[in-house]
Amino acid sequence: MQTVKVIKIGGNVVDDPEKLQRFLRDFAALEGPKVLVHGGGKIATAISKGLGIETRMIGGRRVTDAETLRIVTMVYAGLINKNIVAALQNEGCNALGLCGADGGLIRSKRRPARPVDYGFVGDPAGFGLDTAVALIDGGLVPVVAPITYDPENGSLLNTNADTVAQTVAVGLAGRYSVELVFCFEKRGVLRDVNDDDSVIPEIGPALYERLKADGVVADGMLPKLDNAFKAIASGVKNVVICAAERLSMPGYGGTTLCN
Numbered sequence: 001m002q003t004v005k006v007i008k009i010g011g012n013v014v015d016d017p018e019k020l021q022r023f024l025r026d027f028a029a030l031e032g033p034k035v036l037v038h039g040g041g042k043i044a045t046a047i048s049k050g051l052g053i054e055t056r057m058i059g060g061r062r063v064t065d066a067e068t069l070r071i072v073t074m075v076y077a078g079l080i081n082k083n084i085v086a087a088l089q090n091e092g093c094n095a096l097g098l099c100g101a102d103g104g105l106i107r108s109k110r111r112p113a114r115p116v117d118y119g120f121v122g123d124p125a126g127f128g129l130d131t132a133v134a135l136i137d138g139g140l141v142p143v144v145a146p147i148t149y150d151p152e153n154g155s156l157l158n159t160n161a162d163t164v165a166q167t168v169a170v171g172l173a174g175r176y177s178v179e180l181v182f183c184f185e186k187r188g189v190l191r192d193v194n195d196d197d198s199v200i201p202e203i204g205p206a207l208y209e210r211l212k213a214d215g216v217v218a219d220g221m222l223p224k225l226d227n228a229f230k231a232i233a234s235g236v237k238n239v240v241i242c243a244a245e246r247l248s249m250p251g252y253g254g255t256t257l258c259n
């Protein structure tokens with residue numbers, strides 16, 4: 001079975017032009033078929049602030065009213081996605097930018113209003129495998145923004161980018177042997193969040209429960225690990241959490257998930 005790499009890049013790197021440039025150069029140099037999923041939460045928060053709109057995050061998710069949906073659509077599916085595509089084209093990588101609505105790539109369902117009303121936030125409910133296969137087998141490199149769509153009413157919805165990466169990886173797993181790599185600004189899952197040398201090399205479900213109970217993992221690391229375990233349990237062959245600047249290292253020098 002052919003291997004496809006699904007790489008996710010997080011918002012702190014997307015917001016740092018030098019780190020992003022280096023990461024995109026390494027991504028472009030990766031051998032074989034690949035998909036890039038990007039976040040950009042930090043830039044959306046900064047642009048919202050500039051427009052006088054306050055950001056509310058609950059459990060790592062953005063409360064998205066109609067005005068915020070307009071902003072995140074412009075920022076993720078426009079500004080960030082197109083700049084990444086242009087930079088990859090400049091590196092000789094034939095990238096094609098999409099959000100979940102394009103080619104029906106990621107259908108979603110709006111979250112129920114209880115217990116928390118997140119507004120226009122969706123959880124993935126379907127994957128456009130035919131679209132993805134046509135692009136990948138056609139030699140294109142999909143670059144996916146974390147905006148999905150609800151086919152029942154055609155509405156765009158905001159979706160956590162780690163969840164989008166997991167959905168793409170799981171969706172491709174029946175067809176290819178899939179490797180999912182979450183790249184961010186730290187070296188992996190750390191025992192001490194302030195010590196980059198404290199990377200935990202391997203995490204299984206039992207250790208994850210202990211790390212949560214001890215408060216070693218928190219904040220944005222929780223949805224990342226939940227998505228990582230969901231991917232491993234759903235047929236993705238290899239899942240790694242690592243530093244963006246280590247993408248070119250063999251094995252990525254980060255945390256590998258096991259079940």
Ligand SMILES: Nc1ncnc2c1ncn2[C@@H]1O[C@H](COP(=O)(O)OP(=O)(O)O)[C@@H](O)[C@H]1O
Binds near residue numbers: 183184186216217221
């Ligand atoms: N044990 C841990 N190891 C590494 N990061 C952790 C840990 N616990 C909490 N974190 C926090 O999780 C953040 C990553 O989540 P998030 O900001 O959502 O990632 P991304 O940049 O991919 O969007 C890190 O910046 C760090 O502050």
Ligand SMILES: CC(=O)N[C@@H](CCC(=O)OP(=O)(O)O)C(=O)O
Binds near residue numbers: 040060122159
């Ligand atoms: C619903 C929801 O929370 N969506 C995220 C999508 C972007 C994202 O996840 O970006 P990072 O990977 O940079 O965190 C948000 O708007 O922040």
